[in-house]
Amino acid sequence: xxxxxxxxxxxxxxxxxxxxxxxxxxxxxxxxxxxxxxxxxxxxxxxxxxxxxxxxxxxxxxxxxxxxxxxxxxxxxxxxxxxxxxxxxxxxxxxxxxxxxxxxxxxxxxxxxxxxxxxxxxxxxxxxxxxxxxxxxxxxxxxxxxxxxxxxxxxxxxxxxxxxxxxxxxxxxxxxxxxxxxxxxxxxxxxxxxxxxxxxxxxxxxxxxxxxxxxxxxxxxxxxxxxxxxxxxxxxxxxxxxxxxxxxxxxxxxxxxxxxxxxxxxxxxxxxxxxxxxxxxxxxxxxxxxxxxxxxxxxxxxxxxxxxxxxxxxxxxxxxxxxxxxxxxxxxxxxxxxxxxxxxxxxxxxxxxxxxxxxxxxxxxxxxxxxxxxxxxxxxxxxxxxxx
Numbered sequence: 001x002x003x004x005x006x007x008x009x010x011x012x013x014x015x016x017x018x019x020x021x022x023x024x025x026x027x028x029x030x031x032x033x034x035x036x037x038x039x040x041x042x043x044x045x046x047x048x049x050x051x052x053x054x055x056x057x058x059x060x061x062x063x064x065x066x067x068x069x070x071x072x073x074x075x076x077x078x079x080x081x082x083x084x085x086x087x088x089x090x091x092x093x094x095x096x097x098x099x100x101x102x103x104x105x106x107x108x109x110x111x112x113x114x115x116x117x118x119x120x121x122x123x124x125x126x127x128x129x130x131x132x133x134x135x136x137x138x139x140x141x142x143x144x145x146x147x148x149x150x151x152x153x154x155x156x157x158x159x160x161x162x163x164x165x166x167x168x169x170x171x172x173x174x175x176x177x178x179x180x181x182x183x184x185x186x187x188x189x190x191x192x193x194x195x196x197x198x199x200x201x202x203x204x205x206x207x208x209x210x211x212x213x214x215x216x217x218x219x220x221x222x223x224x225x226x227x228x229x230x231x232x233x234x235x236x237x238x239x240x241x242x243x244x245x246x247x248x249x250x251x252x253x254x255x256x257x258x259x260x261x262x263x264x265x266x267x268x269x270x271x272x273x274x275x276x277x278x279x280x281x282x283x284x285x286x287x288x289x290x291x292x293x294x295x296x297x298x299x300x301x302x303x304x305x306x307x308x309x310x311x312x313x314x315x316x317x318x319x320x321x322x323x324x325x326x327x328x329x330x331x332x333x334x335x336x337x338x339x340x341x342x343x344x345x346x347x348x349x350x351x352x353x354x355x356x357x358x359x360x361x362x363x364x365x366x367x368x369x370x371x372x373x374x375x376x377x378x379x380x381x382x383x384x385x386x387x388x
Contacts, residue, residue: 094112
Protein backbone atom coordinates (compact mmCIF):
# COMPACT_ATOMS: atom_id res chain seq x y z
CA UNK A 1 0.00 0.00 0.00
CA UNK A 2 1.58 3.29 -1.12
CA UNK A 3 0.54 5.14 2.02
CA UNK A 4 2.98 2.98 3.99
CA UNK A 5 6.09 3.93 2.05
CA UNK A 6 7.86 7.14 1.14
CA UNK A 7 7.15 8.26 -2.42
CA UNK A 8 9.72 9.94 -4.66
CA UNK A 9 7.62 12.81 -6.04
CA UNK A 10 8.87 15.34 -3.49
CA UNK A 11 11.19 18.01 -4.84
CA UNK A 12 10.61 17.21 -8.51
CA UNK A 13 8.05 19.92 -9.29
CA UNK A 14 7.24 23.45 -8.19
CA UNK A 15 4.51 26.06 -8.33
CA UNK A 16 5.84 28.95 -10.39
CA UNK A 17 2.79 31.10 -11.02
CA UNK A 18 -0.33 32.18 -9.13
CA UNK A 19 -3.20 34.27 -10.40
CA UNK A 20 -6.72 35.16 -9.35
CA UNK A 21 -9.68 37.30 -10.21
CA UNK A 22 -11.16 39.63 -7.63
CA UNK A 23 -13.20 37.84 -4.96
CA UNK A 24 -16.79 39.08 -4.88
CA UNK A 25 -20.41 38.22 -4.23
CA UNK A 26 -21.51 38.96 -7.80
CA UNK A 27 -18.84 38.67 -10.48
CA UNK A 28 -21.10 39.73 -13.32
CA UNK A 29 -19.50 37.29 -15.76
CA UNK A 30 -19.46 33.61 -16.60
CA UNK A 31 -17.49 30.97 -14.76
CA UNK A 32 -15.56 30.30 -17.97
CA UNK A 33 -14.52 33.96 -18.11
CA UNK A 34 -13.38 33.80 -14.49
CA UNK A 35 -11.31 30.69 -15.22
CA UNK A 36 -9.63 32.27 -18.25
CA UNK A 37 -8.81 35.48 -16.32
CA UNK A 38 -7.24 33.47 -13.51
CA UNK A 39 -5.24 31.30 -15.92
CA UNK A 40 -3.89 34.33 -17.78
CA UNK A 41 -2.96 36.02 -14.50
CA UNK A 42 -1.09 32.93 -13.27
CA UNK A 43 0.83 32.55 -16.54
CA UNK A 44 1.77 36.23 -16.51
CA UNK A 45 2.96 35.86 -12.92
CA UNK A 46 5.22 32.98 -14.00
CA UNK A 47 6.51 34.82 -17.07
CA UNK A 48 4.96 32.22 -19.35
CA UNK A 49 2.45 32.37 -22.20
CA UNK A 50 -0.52 30.19 -23.16
CA UNK A 51 1.69 28.59 -25.80
CA UNK A 52 3.90 27.15 -23.05
CA UNK A 53 1.08 25.15 -21.46
CA UNK A 54 0.56 21.50 -22.31
CA UNK A 55 -1.44 20.31 -19.29
CA UNK A 56 -4.58 21.33 -17.40
CA UNK A 57 -6.12 20.09 -14.13
CA UNK A 58 -9.35 21.12 -12.40
CA UNK A 59 -12.17 19.74 -10.23
CA UNK A 60 -14.94 17.42 -11.41
CA UNK A 61 -17.27 19.98 -9.84
CA UNK A 62 -16.05 22.73 -12.19
CA UNK A 63 -18.41 23.78 -14.99
CA UNK A 64 -15.53 24.81 -17.28
CA UNK A 65 -13.74 21.71 -18.62
CA UNK A 66 -10.02 21.68 -19.30
CA UNK A 67 -10.39 21.65 -23.08
CA UNK A 68 -12.86 24.53 -23.08
CA UNK A 69 -10.67 26.66 -20.83
CA UNK A 70 -7.63 25.84 -22.96
CA UNK A 71 -9.45 26.94 -26.10
CA UNK A 72 -10.76 30.14 -24.53
CA UNK A 73 -7.38 31.00 -23.01
CA UNK A 74 -5.49 30.57 -26.29
CA UNK A 75 -3.69 27.42 -25.18
CA UNK A 76 -2.74 25.03 -27.98
CA UNK A 77 -2.11 21.29 -27.88
CA UNK A 78 -2.48 19.44 -24.58
CA UNK A 79 -0.72 16.20 -23.68
CA UNK A 80 -2.32 15.95 -20.23
CA UNK A 81 -5.70 16.86 -18.75
CA UNK A 82 -7.28 15.63 -15.56
CA UNK A 83 -10.06 16.29 -13.05
CA UNK A 84 -10.25 15.50 -9.32
CA UNK A 85 -13.42 14.52 -7.48
CA UNK A 86 -14.83 15.35 -4.01
CA UNK A 87 -15.31 19.10 -4.09
CA UNK A 88 -12.90 21.02 -1.89
CA UNK A 89 -11.00 17.83 -1.13
CA UNK A 90 -9.57 18.08 -4.65
CA UNK A 91 -7.64 21.34 -4.16
CA UNK A 92 -4.18 20.08 -3.28
CA UNK A 93 -4.68 16.97 -5.41
CA UNK A 94 -4.83 19.14 -8.54
CA UNK A 95 -1.28 20.22 -7.76
CA UNK A 96 -0.28 16.62 -7.02
CA UNK A 97 -1.64 15.55 -10.43
CA UNK A 98 0.26 18.35 -12.13
CA UNK A 99 3.44 17.43 -10.27
CA UNK A 100 3.08 13.78 -11.28
CA UNK A 101 2.68 14.82 -14.91
CA UNK A 102 5.72 17.09 -15.09
CA UNK A 103 7.91 14.78 -12.98
CA UNK A 104 7.28 11.89 -15.38
CA UNK A 105 7.55 13.93 -18.57
CA UNK A 106 3.90 13.56 -19.51
CA UNK A 107 3.67 17.36 -19.60
CA UNK A 108 6.02 20.27 -19.06
CA UNK A 109 3.82 23.14 -17.87
CA UNK A 110 0.50 22.35 -16.19
CA UNK A 111 -2.14 24.85 -15.07
CA UNK A 112 -4.45 24.00 -12.16
CA UNK A 113 -7.57 26.13 -11.80
CA UNK A 114 -10.92 26.52 -10.08
CA UNK A 115 -13.56 29.09 -10.98
CA UNK A 116 -17.18 29.51 -9.94
CA UNK A 117 -20.01 31.90 -9.17
CA UNK A 118 -20.65 30.22 -5.87
CA UNK A 119 -22.46 33.19 -4.41
CA UNK A 120 -24.38 34.63 -7.36
CA UNK A 121 -24.94 31.23 -8.96
CA UNK A 122 -25.15 27.82 -7.34
CA UNK A 123 -24.63 28.20 -3.58
CA UNK A 124 -23.16 25.03 -2.07
CA UNK A 125 -24.28 26.10 1.39
CA UNK A 126 -27.90 25.61 0.35
CA UNK A 127 -27.28 21.87 0.40
CA UNK A 128 -28.70 19.08 -1.72
CA UNK A 129 -31.56 20.23 -3.95
CA UNK A 130 -31.56 18.13 -7.11
CA UNK A 131 -29.28 15.16 -7.61
CA UNK A 132 -29.13 12.39 -10.16
CA UNK A 133 -29.25 8.90 -8.59
CA UNK A 134 -25.81 7.43 -7.99
CA UNK A 135 -24.09 4.93 -5.75
CA UNK A 136 -22.29 7.78 -4.01
CA UNK A 137 -25.47 9.75 -3.51
CA UNK A 138 -27.26 6.76 -1.99
CA UNK A 139 -25.31 7.32 1.23
CA UNK A 140 -27.09 10.64 1.65
CA UNK A 141 -30.36 8.71 1.87
CA UNK A 142 -29.45 7.79 5.44
CA UNK A 143 -29.13 11.44 6.45
CA UNK A 144 -31.38 13.66 4.34
CA UNK A 145 -34.74 12.32 5.60
CA UNK A 146 -33.75 13.29 9.15
CA UNK A 147 -33.10 16.91 8.26
CA UNK A 148 -29.37 16.79 7.60
CA UNK A 149 -29.69 18.71 4.35
CA UNK A 150 -26.71 21.09 4.26
CA UNK A 151 -22.93 20.94 4.75
CA UNK A 152 -23.32 22.83 8.03
CA UNK A 153 -25.73 20.21 9.34
CA UNK A 154 -23.38 17.37 8.35
CA UNK A 155 -20.42 18.99 10.10
CA UNK A 156 -22.52 19.85 13.15
CA UNK A 157 -22.94 16.16 13.96
CA UNK A 158 -19.19 15.64 14.24
CA UNK A 159 -18.63 18.99 15.94
CA UNK A 160 -21.17 18.18 18.65
CA UNK A 161 -19.47 14.87 19.40
CA UNK A 162 -16.07 16.59 19.54
CA UNK A 163 -17.31 19.09 22.13
CA UNK A 164 -18.95 16.36 24.19
CA UNK A 165 -15.91 14.08 24.19
CA UNK A 166 -13.44 16.77 25.24
CA UNK A 167 -15.78 18.67 27.58
CA UNK A 168 -15.65 21.86 25.53
CA UNK A 169 -18.18 24.54 24.62
CA UNK A 170 -18.86 26.05 21.18
CA UNK A 171 -16.63 28.96 22.15
CA UNK A 172 -13.68 26.63 21.46
CA UNK A 173 -14.34 27.14 17.76
CA UNK A 174 -14.15 30.91 18.08
CA UNK A 175 -10.36 31.04 18.15
CA UNK A 176 -10.21 29.78 14.55
CA UNK A 177 -12.69 32.39 13.36
CA UNK A 178 -10.96 35.24 15.19
CA UNK A 179 -7.54 34.22 13.83
CA UNK A 180 -8.73 34.06 10.22
CA UNK A 181 -10.54 37.38 10.41
CA UNK A 182 -7.53 39.08 12.03
CA UNK A 183 -5.38 38.15 9.05
CA UNK A 184 -8.16 38.98 6.58
CA UNK A 185 -8.41 42.47 8.06
CA UNK A 186 -4.89 43.20 6.71
CA UNK A 187 -5.52 41.64 3.29
CA UNK A 188 -6.87 44.02 0.61
CA UNK A 189 -7.99 41.04 -1.50
CA UNK A 190 -10.12 39.65 1.33
CA UNK A 191 -13.86 40.17 1.44
CA UNK A 192 -13.55 40.97 5.14
CA UNK A 193 -10.64 43.37 4.71
CA UNK A 194 -10.65 45.83 7.59
CA UNK A 195 -13.23 43.84 9.56
CA UNK A 196 -11.67 41.79 12.36
CA UNK A 197 -13.86 40.10 14.97
CA UNK A 198 -13.58 39.23 18.64
CA UNK A 199 -14.51 36.13 20.58
CA UNK A 200 -17.53 38.05 21.81
CA UNK A 201 -18.60 38.69 18.21
CA UNK A 202 -18.28 34.98 17.51
CA UNK A 203 -20.35 34.04 20.56
CA UNK A 204 -23.01 36.59 19.61
CA UNK A 205 -23.41 35.43 16.02
CA UNK A 206 -26.59 33.52 15.26
CA UNK A 207 -26.88 29.77 15.28
CA UNK A 208 -26.79 28.05 11.91
CA UNK A 209 -26.93 24.45 13.13
CA UNK A 210 -25.91 23.93 16.75
CA UNK A 211 -23.10 23.93 17.73
CA UNK A 212 -22.12 25.97 14.65
CA UNK A 213 -22.70 29.71 14.59
CA UNK A 214 -22.64 31.99 11.57
CA UNK A 215 -18.99 32.89 12.19
CA UNK A 216 -18.03 29.21 12.21
CA UNK A 217 -19.06 28.92 8.55
CA UNK A 218 -17.07 30.04 5.52
CA UNK A 219 -18.45 32.62 3.17
CA UNK A 220 -19.75 32.07 -0.37
CA UNK A 221 -17.69 33.62 -3.15
CA UNK A 222 -17.54 34.33 -6.88
CA UNK A 223 -14.04 34.14 -8.33
CA UNK A 224 -11.27 32.16 -9.91
CA UNK A 225 -7.78 31.02 -8.92
CA UNK A 226 -5.09 29.36 -11.01
CA UNK A 227 -1.66 27.88 -10.33
CA UNK A 228 1.16 26.97 -12.71
CA UNK A 229 3.30 23.88 -12.08
CA UNK A 230 6.48 22.81 -13.85
CA UNK A 231 9.66 20.90 -13.09
CA UNK A 232 11.97 22.21 -10.40
CA UNK A 233 14.75 22.57 -12.97
CA UNK A 234 12.71 24.77 -15.31
CA UNK A 235 11.27 26.70 -12.37
CA UNK A 236 14.68 28.12 -11.53
CA UNK A 237 14.81 29.93 -14.90
CA UNK A 238 11.43 31.63 -14.56
CA UNK A 239 10.32 35.00 -13.25
CA UNK A 240 9.30 34.16 -9.68
CA UNK A 241 10.87 32.34 -6.78
CA UNK A 242 9.47 28.78 -7.01
CA UNK A 243 7.52 27.04 -4.28
CA UNK A 244 8.84 23.49 -4.36
CA UNK A 245 6.33 20.69 -3.87
CA UNK A 246 8.15 18.96 -1.04
CA UNK A 247 5.37 16.41 -0.56
CA UNK A 248 1.85 15.84 -1.89
CA UNK A 249 -0.77 13.31 -0.85
CA UNK A 250 -4.39 12.25 -1.14
CA UNK A 251 -6.30 10.40 1.54
CA UNK A 252 -9.55 8.55 2.15
CA UNK A 253 -10.29 6.79 5.43
CA UNK A 254 -12.01 3.55 6.25
CA UNK A 255 -15.82 3.74 5.98
CA UNK A 256 -15.37 7.00 4.10
CA UNK A 257 -18.33 8.90 2.73
CA UNK A 258 -18.66 12.43 1.42
CA UNK A 259 -19.36 14.59 4.52
CA UNK A 260 -21.61 12.00 6.16
CA UNK A 261 -19.17 9.41 7.55
CA UNK A 262 -21.25 9.00 10.70
CA UNK A 263 -20.86 5.22 10.98
CA UNK A 264 -17.17 5.16 11.79
CA UNK A 265 -15.91 3.95 15.14
CA UNK A 266 -15.44 7.54 16.30
CA UNK A 267 -16.55 11.04 15.31
CA UNK A 268 -13.92 13.22 16.95
CA UNK A 269 -11.33 13.23 14.16
CA UNK A 270 -10.76 13.21 10.43
CA UNK A 271 -9.29 9.83 9.42
CA UNK A 272 -8.93 10.92 5.79
CA UNK A 273 -6.62 13.73 6.88
CA UNK A 274 -4.64 11.32 9.02
CA UNK A 275 -3.87 9.35 5.84
CA UNK A 276 -2.67 12.56 4.18
CA UNK A 277 -0.65 13.60 7.22
CA UNK A 278 1.22 10.30 7.49
CA UNK A 279 2.22 10.43 3.84
CA UNK A 280 3.28 14.08 3.93
CA UNK A 281 5.48 13.55 6.98
CA UNK A 282 6.89 10.31 5.58
CA UNK A 283 7.76 11.76 2.17
CA UNK A 284 9.05 15.12 3.39
CA UNK A 285 10.98 13.82 6.40
CA UNK A 286 9.60 16.80 8.31
CA UNK A 287 7.77 17.06 11.61
CA UNK A 288 5.11 19.47 12.90
CA UNK A 289 7.82 21.57 14.53
CA UNK A 290 9.36 22.19 11.08
CA UNK A 291 6.22 23.87 9.70
CA UNK A 292 6.32 27.67 9.71
CA UNK A 293 2.80 28.38 8.40
CA UNK A 294 -0.36 26.29 8.30
CA UNK A 295 -2.94 26.94 5.58
CA UNK A 296 -5.70 24.62 6.78
CA UNK A 297 -8.98 24.25 4.93
CA UNK A 298 -11.51 26.20 6.96
CA UNK A 299 -14.97 25.70 5.50
CA UNK A 300 -16.05 25.14 9.11
CA UNK A 301 -14.02 25.99 12.21
CA UNK A 302 -14.29 22.63 14.03
CA UNK A 303 -12.49 20.84 11.23
CA UNK A 304 -9.51 23.19 11.53
CA UNK A 305 -9.09 22.07 15.15
CA UNK A 306 -9.35 18.42 14.16
CA UNK A 307 -6.76 18.87 11.41
CA UNK A 308 -4.25 20.31 13.86
CA UNK A 309 -4.72 17.22 15.97
CA UNK A 310 -4.51 14.78 13.05
CA UNK A 311 -1.20 16.33 11.96
CA UNK A 312 0.22 16.05 15.48
CA UNK A 313 0.60 19.73 16.28
CA UNK A 314 -1.19 19.02 19.55
CA UNK A 315 -3.05 16.23 21.31
CA UNK A 316 -6.73 15.28 20.92
CA UNK A 317 -8.99 17.99 22.29
CA UNK A 318 -6.10 20.47 22.66
CA UNK A 319 -6.36 22.37 19.37
CA UNK A 320 -8.51 25.23 20.68
CA UNK A 321 -5.86 26.14 23.25
CA UNK A 322 -3.13 25.62 20.64
CA UNK A 323 -4.87 28.05 18.28
CA UNK A 324 -5.56 30.57 21.02
CA UNK A 325 -1.87 30.58 21.93
CA UNK A 326 -0.89 31.40 18.34
CA UNK A 327 1.54 28.48 18.36
CA UNK A 328 1.33 28.20 14.55
CA UNK A 329 0.43 31.02 12.14
CA UNK A 330 -2.83 29.86 10.57
CA UNK A 331 -4.49 30.95 7.33
CA UNK A 332 -2.49 34.13 6.93
CA UNK A 333 -4.59 35.22 3.93
CA UNK A 334 -7.70 35.12 6.07
CA UNK A 335 -8.76 31.68 4.93
CA UNK A 336 -12.13 30.85 3.48
CA UNK A 337 -13.68 32.41 6.55
CA UNK A 338 -12.07 35.76 5.84
CA UNK A 339 -10.60 36.04 2.35
CA UNK A 340 -12.72 33.97 -0.02
CA UNK A 341 -14.20 30.53 -0.51
CA UNK A 342 -12.41 29.19 -3.58
CA UNK A 343 -12.46 25.51 -2.64
CA UNK A 344 -9.03 25.92 -1.08
CA UNK A 345 -7.16 27.03 -4.19
CA UNK A 346 -6.61 30.51 -2.78
CA UNK A 347 -4.98 28.86 0.23
CA UNK A 348 -2.39 27.20 -2.00
CA UNK A 349 -1.65 30.61 -3.51
CA UNK A 350 -1.07 32.02 -0.02
CA UNK A 351 1.38 29.22 0.68
CA UNK A 352 3.32 30.28 -2.40
CA UNK A 353 3.31 33.93 -1.30
CA UNK A 354 4.65 33.01 2.12
CA UNK A 355 7.60 31.21 0.53
CA UNK A 356 8.20 34.12 -1.84
CA UNK A 357 8.10 36.58 1.04
CA UNK A 358 5.22 38.54 -0.51
CA UNK A 359 2.26 37.80 1.77
CA UNK A 360 0.51 40.81 3.28
CA UNK A 361 0.81 38.93 6.57
CA UNK A 362 4.32 37.65 5.95
CA UNK A 363 5.81 35.26 8.50
CA UNK A 364 9.54 36.06 8.68
CA UNK A 365 11.75 33.25 7.40
CA UNK A 366 8.88 31.01 6.27
CA UNK A 367 10.53 27.96 4.72
CA UNK A 368 7.93 25.20 5.02
CA UNK A 369 4.18 25.65 4.54
CA UNK A 370 1.52 23.00 5.12
CA UNK A 371 -1.58 23.36 2.94
CA UNK A 372 -4.67 21.17 3.20
CA UNK A 373 -7.80 20.63 1.14
CA UNK A 374 -11.42 20.03 2.08
CA UNK A 375 -12.22 17.90 5.10
CA UNK A 376 -15.07 15.51 5.81
CA UNK A 377 -14.53 14.19 2.27
CA UNK A 378 -11.69 12.29 0.59
CA UNK A 379 -9.01 14.95 0.67
CA UNK A 380 -5.47 16.02 -0.12
CA UNK A 381 -2.55 18.07 1.18
CA UNK A 382 0.77 19.64 0.32
CA UNK A 383 3.99 20.64 1.99
CA UNK A 384 5.56 23.49 0.05
CA UNK A 385 9.16 24.49 0.57
CA UNK A 386 11.63 27.12 -0.50
CA UNK A 387 14.02 26.12 -3.30
CA UNK A 388 17.49 25.21 -2.11
